[in-house]
């Protein structure tokens with residue numbers, strides 16, 4: 001996917017980094033926490049329980065949410081534009097690789113092979129930054145940290161950024177976000193899961209058919 005290098009914020013007027021607006025930054029700049037797990041769930045449904053056992057899937061769901069642990073940077077006073085700010089190093093491919101590496105170390109506990117645990121957790125974690133890069137607001141993503149602190153958005157942004165404060169979420173804005181995520185993320189993931197299953201059925205049918 002061709003990525004577009006961007007300045008830090010798509011809507012600077014709504015994302016000033018002074019203390020009074022810190023909460024609004026946190027509340028407005030991410031897909032919902034319920035949507036990031038769509039990718040590992042789709043992979044698990046598409047590949048089946050044998051490939052992705054329940055413990056590995058649970059770890060994948062956690063890994064897909066993990067990058068947003070960086071919102072603590074706001075309360076610690078880390079500037080938005082810092083590599084250690086929101087959508088910084090925890091959203092990078094290097095961080096996803098580190099999570100995959102940890103998965104490989106604990107593959108037995110996850111009920112999987114080393115390669116499969118590493119690949120699944122890498123994809124689950126990396127998908128977080130990819131989804132964030134498709135959102136209509138907030139900071140771009142530091143995919144290439146630590147080699148570069150440049151931030152990138154996807155060529156198109158289609159997913160509405162989400163409020164996570166309960167009061168904001170229970171509003172028309174929250175409804176818009178949910179509809180946007182259903183349309184762009186969940187439907188795409190459901191289709192991908194279906195195609196993966198279909199591909200497996202076809203491969204099995206070819207394997208079982210007489211030569």
Ligand SMILES: [Zn+2]
Pocket residue numbers: 030067068087091128129132
């Ligand atoms: Zn994020």
